Amino acid sequence: MTENQPAEPVTPAGPERDIALFATLLGEVLREHSRKRVLVVVERLRDGFLTLREHDDEALRGKLMKRIDGLDPQTLSEVIRAYTIYFSLANIAEEVHGFLQRRTTVSAGGRLWRGSFDHTLRQFAEEGVAAEALQTLFDRLAYLPVFTAHPTEAKRRTTLETQRRIFLLALDLHRHKLNQEEQQDRLGEILSEIQILWKTDEVRVHKPQVTDEVRQGLYFFHESLFHVLPQVYRNLERAVRRFYGHEAGIQVPSFIAFGSWIGGDRDGNPFVKPETTELAVRMHCELVLDEYLTRVGRLTRVLSHSSALCEPSPEFLDSLDADEDYWLGPMGQTQRRYFHEPYRRKLAIVSHRLRASLARVRARIDGVEHSAQMAEGYTDAQQLLDDLYLIRDSLISHGDANAADGPLKDLIRLVESFGFHLMRLDVRQESGRHTQAIVELFARQPGAPFYGAFSEEQKRLALAEAIAHPHPFHIDKATLTPETRETLEVFEVMARMRAEISEDVFGAYVISMTHSASHVLEVMLLARLAGLAGRTNGGTAGWFCNIRIAPLFETIEDLGQIDAVMSALFDNPTYAALLQASGNLQEVMLGYSDSCKDGGILSSAWNLYEAQEKIMALARRHGIDCRLFHGRGGTVGRGGGPTHEAILAQPDDTVHGQIKFTEQGEVLSYRYANPETALYELTMGISGLIKASRCVIEPPPPPRKDFLGIMAELARLGEEAYRELVCGTEGLMDYFYEVTPVDAIALLNIGSRPSHRKKRDRSLGSIRAIPWVFGWAQSRHTLPAWYGIGSAIERWRGSDVERLAKLQRMYQEWPFFRAILSNSQMALYKAEMHIAHEYLRLARDPARAEVLYNTIAEEYQRTVTQVLNVAGLLGLMAETPDLQVSLARRNTYLDPLNHVQIALLERYRQEGAAEEREQWLDPLLRSINAIAAGMRNTG
Structure with a gap:
């Protein structure tokens, strides 16, 4: 920027002006701080x-390809970085614009957007939902997002912090009336x-x-969620008062909680x-x-109230007397400060106890002995809450409810x-590891039969008997294999951390x-060995269970066999007793990713739909509460899409008032x-949960059996088309490995987890x-995200106009079907x-690759045609123009990036000296990051 360059205020009409401004500023940076040719090449x-x-x-x-081929590795890296930063700046501009649009709508005082608390509670009130029913x-309600670390998120924490500063500066340009000099200052800061x-x-x-991934997850709490969560509740309370009034007395409980897999998966x-799990919690x-x-x-x-000017409640004053004993006892001193300021006096001891608790946990993180003073802290969060409730109730008692x-x-x-605990850490392990440990434990017992040879029914009987036994196994850890020893230690860590930090420190296993x-009962037995479950008082007083197991x-x-597996569990007396002891809530997790990879998007969606209905009906018959845990990824192919629509x-x-789902990667x-x-996203998800939970207070509408029947047939046809390509077409996996950069993805330093279950196994079953x-x-x-949809619709409807009309009604009236086709439109648009055809340059057998490409391209066009016909649209995503x-804006920069990536893959894969190939790896990895940023999707 130069001193005489005009600084024009940016209007909040749309993000285009901000994006153009950011692009201009990026150009200035490239001109001054990049290699000589970079800006010219980029443009x-x-x-x-x-x-x-x-x-x-x-x-x-x-x-253009000749120009790309003529660039050296460093210049290519800088060109790619320029595009990556452009995508980041475009994302920021769009986010700023979205926030400003929402603020403008709120300031206007009218009806708010669909998915807002205002819209949701207005709808409830207008449709006659009574205050008692709403309460x-x-x-x-239980809204439970679970943060996971998957090898998809490319942004470093340092980058997130810089982007946050740009966001705030851009917001400042819009929200304040700045003179020309102030505008110049802001633009200079950007x-x-x-x-x-x-x-x-x-x-x-x-x-x-x-541990880096743990810190990355914690970033979002420190920078965002600690500030946002109270505001979410305040906004919901305002909407309740607006449509139901103060006199209704509706209370909004604290129902939002977060989970994590980072350090537990x-x-x-x-x-x-x-020890990783221990450190994470x-x-x-x-x-x-x-x-x-x-x-x-x-x-x-803030709470500087004087005892000469207000009279705290008797309960509060009693607590101050008890605090005196605390100061004189463990601390050996008297509290001399705030003698006439009771709330400050109380908060001083709250602060002291929190500092002691914090010192204790830090000492354990550092692996050092903690001092006696550290034992003076709180033993659990309820003690802290009791102190805060005392302050709140006392303030209210003398007319200072506004301060409370x-x-x-x-x-x-x-x-x-x-x-x-901050987040409830879920622990996850593959079933085979537990079976391996149980086989070994049985084998170590004198005279025990070989567990691995048992039938499924025999396994359940043996496991139930061992769980109920006061001393099921004699275990000498030194004789166990390292894998089994580690499996047992995970449960021991869970028991130890529950005692050390909180009973709520873990979510589900x-x-x-x-x-x-038997896979579930095996885990229950391992938990029993660690003291997490079993019989109380030597078996005379029933059962206890301090672990929640989620298959x-x-x-x-x-x-397809979810009901058979869960029926066997619910009918098992030992498991039923333990479930009852743990609160009678069964959590069941549904995997979107592998089911889609296994059978295609339509079959996956439909099998998940049916599985939910089966397990909920089964739980009702057994008198069990059931919470479904949705393993959604970021992309449509892994269950992604807008949270509000997904819940509906x-x-x-x-x-039934509860939703738990993974938040993954980008x-x-x-x-x-x-x-x-974050405030907007949480609001949209929670309002979706409230709407979808009306079945708690009123009977749901009867299912449309005609819709269900059609969907079942579409899923069958879609799975046939998908499996024919993926499993029945020779060379498909070779095509995948050759015309995509999946080999380089495994080298990208963006996640701790391997990309394949088995090294060097290139099968569909091995790749994650x-x-x-x-x-x-x-x-x-x-x-x-879309393959098989076009074939399924085309085969089912044929040329029958009435069948098309039926599908169009399904799209308009059934949120499930609408979500599938809406999400597929986004994937088809991306x-x-x-461009995909250009990647065929990388195929070792171009002729065979061309045949496979034509099959995919034909299905693509078929799917676009059929989806648009059913949705009644002229173009993809016409219903979501913003x-x-x-996405169209990003294509301007994605097109050259894809061609750059193709050239880099050619060079990196060519035979020759390792040093020659390695020089292209850095720009290749950067191209993967850049394309992921541009598409706003990774995995």
Whole structure:
């Protein structure tokens, strides 16, 4: 920027002006701080491929590829980085615009958007939902996002912090009336931050450790969620008062809680050890205690009430007397400060006890002995809450309810939501590891039969008997294999951390690849050995169970037998008794990723739908509460899509006030990095939960059996088409590995977890769903999210006009079917078959690759045609024009990036000296990051 450059205020009409401004500033940075040719190359490639998009020209394409081929590795890296930063800046501009649009709508005082609390509660009131019924529904609510670390999120924490500063500066340009000098200052600051982005390497030098991923997850709490959560509750309370009034007395309980897999998910990740899990939960505790301590310090400055001017409640004064004993006893001193300021006096001891608790957990993290003073802290979050409730109730008693309703109430909301555990850490392991451990444990007992030879029924009997036995096994850990010893230690860590930090420190123990009821009972036996479950008082007083086990059904076959597996469990007297002892709530996890990889998007969606209905009906028959845990990924091929619509698309009478779902990869930064966006995303999800939970207070509408029948047939046809391609077409897996960058994805330092279950196994069963989806997206096929839909619709409807009309009614009236086709439209729009065709240059057998490509391209066109016909649209995403424009904007820069990636893959894969190939690896990895950022999807 120069001093005489005009500074024009940016209007909030749309993001285009901000994006153009950011692009100009980025150009300034490139001009001053990049290699000489970089800006010229960036602009000429962009303009050239934009021309190609308007009309294909083979000569121009060849000229552009020749330009790319002539670039050295460092120049290519800088060109790719320029495009990556552009995508980040475009995302920021769109996020700022979305927030400003919402603020403008709120300021206007009219009706708010669909999915807002205003819209939701207005609808409830207008449709006659009584206050008592609404309170019943609120009391059943549980909104549980679960953060996971998958090898998809490319942004470093440092980059997120810089982007946050740019977001705030851009917001400042809009929200304040700035004079020309002030505008110049802001623009100069934005330029400086873009320059910092340019000088910061967005690609990690080293593969992240699991502890790095834990810190990445904690970032969103410190920077966003601690601020946002109380505001979510305040907004909901306002909407309740607006439509039901103060006199209705409706109370909004604290029903939002967060979970995590980071540090607990060991399925296929050899780097997650028992000590990793231990460290993760202590890091959670450290962060949340530090936040409470900061907020108590602020409260101490605010609640300066004098005892000469107000009279605290008797209960509060009694607690101050008890505090005197605490000061004189463990501390050996008297509290001399705040003698006439009772609330400050109380908060001083709250602060002291929090500091002691924090010192204790930090000492354990550092592996040092903690002092006697550290034992003076709180033993659990309820003790802290009791002190805060005393302050709140006392303030209200002498007419200072408004003081109680400020920062104190916000702190209470946080403690009610986060306790001392912050997030409930789920532990996950593959079923085979447990079976391996149980086989070994049985084999070590004298005279015991070979467990591995048992039938399923015999296994259940043997496991139930061992669980009920006061001393099931004699175990000498030194004689066990390292794998079994580690499996046992995980449960021991769970028991120890529950005692050390909180009973709420763990969520569910998730068993991936659950194929039978014995897989669940095996985990229960391992928990029994660690003291997490069993009989109380030597078996005379019933059962206790301090673990919640969630079987994960993730393949098409497993989803199909979910009722048989769960029936065997519920009918098992031992398991039924333990379930009752743990609160009679069964959690069942549903896998979107592997089911889609296994059978295609239609079959996956339908089998998941049916599985939910089966398990909920089964639980009702057994008098058991059931919570469904949805393993959704970021992309459509892994269950992704807008949360509000996804919740409403669940089968009727399955969302009973509770929803638990994974938030994976890039979704975390898009939804939670900025408080302004996090507030919107949480609101949309919670309003969807409230709407979908009306079955709690009124009978749901009867199912449309005709719709269900049609969907079942479409799923069957879709699965046939998908399996014919993926399983029945020779060379498909070779095509995948050759014309996508999946081999390079495994080298990208963006996640601690391997991309394959088995090294060097290139089968469909070995590759994880994340790189499967990621690879197809990078090469612009996006195949997992749509393949088979076109064939299914075309075959079912034929040329029958009435059948088409029926499908159109399904789209308009059935949220489930609408969500499938809406999400597929986004995936189809992101696909670019002419770009995908360019990747065929990488195929070893071009002729066979061309045949496979034609099959995919034909299905693509078929799917576009059929989806548009059913939706009654002229173009993809016509119903979401803002998103359509956003994605189209990115194509200008994605097209050259894809061609750059093709050239880099050719060079990296060519035979020759390792040094020659390795020089192309850095720009290749950067191209993967850049395309992921541009598509706003990874895995």
